[in-house]
Amino acid sequence: MKRLLTFLLLFAIGATVAFGCSPTGGNQQQVLNIYNYASYIAPEAIAQFEKENNVKIQYDTFENSDALYAKLKQGNPGYDLIFPADYMVKIMVKENIIEPLNFQNIPNKINLDAKFTNQSFDPQNKYSLPYQWGTMGLGYNVKATKGDINSWAAMFDPKYTGKVAWQDDARYTFAGVLMYLGFDPNTTNPEEINKARDLLIKNKNIIAAFVPDTGQTLLDQGEVNLTMEWSGDIFQVMQENPNLRYAxxxxxxxxxxxxxxxxxxxxxxxxxxxFINFTLQPEIGAKISNFIHFGTPNKAAIDKGLIDPKDLNNPQIYPPAEVFAKMKFLQDVGKATALYDRAWTEVKAGSGK
Incomplete structure (x- = not known):
């Protein structure tokens, strides 16, 4: 994927800044250990923070919030900053995995859009602050579909047999199927969860793969025609492939x-x-969002006209209010997580993928 290769190259260039000689006479630089998704930050922002603070950033990556949770639940292996999804914040607070923030060190909190603060998963944002936002939707090759699509139904269309990818993530894949069936994506009803399970198994021949956040790569390479994927991930590969779309x-x-x-x-x-305060500067927040093509929660960045107009005016990145109203955040479903896990095991076994 060209965009990812560009990211890795720029990140390597930025990292060399941190390995240079210290202006204090060769003293070892402080290291900030970050655990985040790959290609989910502007490399120039990393290089700028390193240079301004004479520190080195060690940037490790995970595939999804479940992997992040698995890494941290047995104890912190050495990370200073992590990037959990909304529902995962609540789980991590409940299990005493993350610490309260000191807002005296984060005055740029004032730049955030109230729509993304004080959410139910972290009232008053005691433990977390929003970084980026976006949607889970349909990435597709318009040449293969021979037109635009706008429904989860396309993921079950026999004409795409062997050319469809879902997320290798129980909660997100079930969320899409549940919403297609007209159910709440946070349902704790076993019958509804099992109906979603059965639909996936019934259509097992259509599914090419369950992928760990790499659907955009398969789509870009032509291995699938449709994929369930994050909005910004699709928009990144769209920069290089004019046949790709997101809905x-x-x-x-x-x-x-x-x-x-x-x-x-x-x-x-x-x-x-x-570093949190640094990313909440309007200029830095805009630099990150303009690079990765996800939505910014930084209202000041938008108000100052720093977001790329092509992104800001794209309703698939910044949906209008009536579309936003039909979308839902995943919630921690508590003990019902076991229902999803069991159904997911049966899907994976039943699909043979």
């Missing part, structure tokens, strides 16, 4: 807010808060 399904979909949080035992908590 928010008419039945509704998941809107997400990825967040910045500090895990228990972080060695550099104040430096992590400095």
């Amino acid at each position: 928010i399904p008419k039945e509704g979909t998941i809107v997400f807010s990825d967040n910045m949080a500090i895990p228990k035992g972080a060695a550099n908590k104040e430096l992590a808060e400095k």
Whole structure:
């Protein structure tokens, strides 16, 4: 994927800044250990923070919030800053995995849009602040579909047999199927969850793969014609492939807010808060969003006209109010998680993928 290769190249260039000689005479630089998705930040922003603060950023990546949770639940292996999804913040608070923030170190919190603060998963944002937001929707090759699509129904169309990819993530894949069936994506009703399970198994021959957040790559390479994927991930590959499109399904979909949080035992908590404050500068927030093509929660960046107009005026990135109203955040479903896990195991076994 060209955009990812560009990211890796720029990141490598930025990283060399941190490995240079310290202006203090060769003293070892402080290291900020970040755990985030790949290609989910502007490399120039990393290089700028390193240079301004004479620090090195160690940037490790995970595939989804479940992988993040699995890494942290047994204890912090050394990270200072993590980027959990909305519902995962609530789980991590409940399990004492993340620490309260010191807002005296984060005055740029004032730049955030109230629509993305004080959410139910973290009232008063005691433990987290929003980083980026977007939607889960349909990435597709318009040459293969021979026209635009706008429904989850396309993922079950026999004419795309062997050319459809779903997320290798129980909650998100079930959310899409549940909304297609007219159910709440946060349902705890076993019958509804099982109906979603059965629909996936019934259509197993249509499914090419369950992918760990790499559907955009398969789509770009022509291995699939449709994929369930994050909005910004599709828009990144669209920069290089004019045949690709992204659609928010008419039945509704998941809107997400990825967040910045500090895990228990972080060695550099104040430096992590400095980085959070840095990303909440309008100019930096815009630089990140313009690079990765997700929505910014930074109202000041929008008000100052810093967001690329092509993105800001794109209703698939910044949906109008009536579309936004049909979207839902994933919620922690508590004990019902076991129902999803069991159904997911049966889907994976039943599909043979």
